[in-house]
Amino acid sequence: MMSTTKKRNISVLGPNTFTGIELKEPAAYAAGLPAVKVALQHAFKEMGIVKSLRTLSKMNQKEGFDCPGCAWPDPEKPSKLGEYCENGVKAIAEEATNKQVDKDFFAKYSVEELSRWSDYQIGKSGRLTQPMILKPDSIYYEPISWEKAFTLIAKQLHDLDSPDQGVFYTSGRSSNEAAFLYGLFVRAFGTNNMPDCSNMCHESSGVALTETLGIGKGSVKLEDFDKAEVVMVIGQNPGTNHPRMLSALQKCKENGGKVISVNPLEESGLIRFKNPQEIKGVLSSGTSLTDIHLQVKINQDVPLLKLIIKKLAALDKERGNVFDHEFIQKYTNGHEKLLGDLKKYSEEELLKLSGVNESYSNEVVELLANHNKIIICWAMGLTQHKNGVDNIKECVNLLLLKGSLGKPGAGTCPVRGHSNVQGDRTVGIMHHVSPSLNESIKKTFGFSPPDKEGLDTVHAIQAMYKGNAKVFIALGGNFLSAAADTEYTAEALQNCNLTVNISTKLNRTHLVAGKTALILPTLGRSELDEKDGRPRHFTVENSMGKVHQSKGLLKPISDNLKSEPEIIGGIAESYFKGEHPVHWKSLSENYDLIREKIEKVIKGFEDVNKKSKGSGFYLPNNVRDLDFSKLPNQKAQFSLCDLPNHNINENEFLLMTIRSHDQFNTTIYGLDDRYRGVYNERRVVFINRLDMKTLKLKKFDVVNLISDYDNKERIASNFLVIPYNIPQGNLASYFPETNVLVPFNHFADKSHTPISKSIKVRIEKI
Ligand SMILES: Nc1nc2c(c(=O)[nH]1)N[C@H]1C(S)=C(S)[C@@H](COP(=O)(O)OP(=O)(O)OC[C@H]3O[C@@H](n4cnc5c(=O)[nH]c(N)nc54)[C@H](O)[C@@H]3O)O[C@H]1N2
Ligand SMILES: Nc1nc2c(c(=O)[nH]1)N[C@H]1C(S)=C(S)[C@@H](COP(=O)(O)OP(=O)(O)OC[C@H]3O[C@@H](n4cnc5c(=O)[nH]c(N)nc54)[C@H](O)[C@@H]3O)O[C@H]1N2
């Protein structure tokens, strides 16, 4: 389906044609030789053999660069066979490709024509090589000099009626240094409008963990997996999205631990694992990972956790030692209320809602009753629902009852997405006002940051849609395709006077642009970043709060790229013209100087220039120290969480929008979802066979998916029906093709994360 804009004739959604599906059985195990083979195919195709081997030897090594894929930490001793996974190699191949999107490319293809390409084709065109401008009424990007681009941005920012008409998005790939400088500039400019990808991702975790435990991050370290007795993996697909986590689960199993997965799908990556970093792993039949799989229905994790807690409470009455009473007494608040509240629910009701097998759930209860070194890992399966915050609070309830915090082998593990999304937050990318951060900035830099709350992602889109925000600047990411309600977001971006994307690769947001649009090409993680012949390095923070350095090594794809700090510094310099207490130019050129400032402003970064070398250092984490002094009564908080309520109509399903094995968010590496057995096609919808029967659907029938929120019909057209092992009443399909169905104004309470994992839809056969 094509939709058009007023001026440029842009296809917002791109083509909806099929690419030639082939269906096989879901994979019997994750990784192993097929993963090595596929990884190398991707690398060789994009980078050639020599560059591939050189690049991979430096990935996730102490003197190399941090993988631009996920945020899973590196072990102290990296494997000799390389410390990377199939999808990390795909990420690097995508970034370090030899293909170029240069001025000739843009002279050949208009944005109208490019918008009719699929995201896969757009992404595969190659790396951006020089700054480009799309002028009002034009459909062709043209070259522009860096200086002119900075001057134009500065002028548009000066022309705004108020700084709050600017929106400054960040995706989570940016380094701590770039993110710190960006946040500093946005505050100096005068707004807190800093939406970021986290708003669509782990924001629910941040809110829930801050309210209950006093820090919006997880508490476990990598070595805790060696000691854990039980690891619960809830709403997460590590085989695809955090493959190196499988090695940690493998170690846990080797040490006698048990792994429980809670997921509407039986994800292959969690069933069996052949570790490609061990010879024996590749040759043997691998390690079976999941001991018990609870096939929960979409968004019925709260009923399931309540059921588990209720049964544990009954056992505790009998045995007296199922809960950690000393811990509860000493460190927590509200435990009686929680147990009292559980009386409202019957076990039968909770079991039925959750949809899980009763005897499996009893096995889980028994395991949890007998152990207290418990880690709970989760990702988007818990956060992207209306009650995303409560989902996580219910996990915290369980850990608190068991005393599974602040001890080896136990704790919270929200598994982060982008490789530095956590670091970006730590150094100040945030739409909320932090009085203490503002105070430190004032003390260090001599200006007062604004104290008005900024816009998060969903509210920034609404502001642009309504014309209340007019300039959109993105430090990375693909805002159009990542955000909810693609057609609404497209209108929002196209309403802007100026959209600016600081990017490595071409994506749909460059095409669905404001009246004027700029593409500012930047260095990738893997590229050598030099100033006057001297290499510079960055720092990043991994999913477990460890900060370490990252240094690129490849020759940059073009001489006309700037680093992210240089681009931010260039904009700031043009905007302030030397009339500001911050010396933007010197900061943007010398990252040691930025780090010295971070050290002054952000707690835990003392001595960062020295400490970030080697394997790095951990930031402070109050949960590890069992210090809850900032919370009410100076205790960790139990929470009362309601059951989710979707008011599903008879003909409606709940749809989760998930990642295939061949994508990184909106970057499509390829068309195969190998673990789920779907090849060469992304326009598919996974559905239970019994539901197919009721709807009289056959395999490969073509359907439209339709959501009807607020009496508005939103349609994702042309999807092939795939019979799958998924609970009745539930559907799964890929993101971003289905983002068009997610209403912009329906999001999680408190965290405002779009409801991308529980969208009410109906199916229409064509
Ligand atoms: N290769 C690769 N790596 C990535 C990414 C990528 O796209 N590709 N993305 C990165 C980013 S930014 C992120 S945030 C992470 C995302 O990592 P994940 O959260 O693992 O990604 P999703 O594909 O969204 O998978 C969600 C999982 O939750 C399950 N699920 C959905 N709804 C529910 C529910 O209601 N309850 C339960 N219990 N489970 C549910 C789904 O079946 C699926 O297994 O990965 C990061 N790493
Ligand atoms: N329906 C649905 N929607 C979702 C989700 C979902 O599960 N379902 N998941 C959500 C989640 S968890 C997230 S995190 C967001 C992701 O949202 P984003 O972070 O906005 O999206 P990405 O696809 O990761 O962004 C890819 C683009 O980033 C740019 N890029 C890559 N590396 C770099 C770099 O080093 N520097 C710069 N400056 N640019 C770079 C490239 O141009 C590339 O095209 O999407 C969210 N949207």
Ligand SMILES: [Mo]
């Ligand atoms: Mo994410």
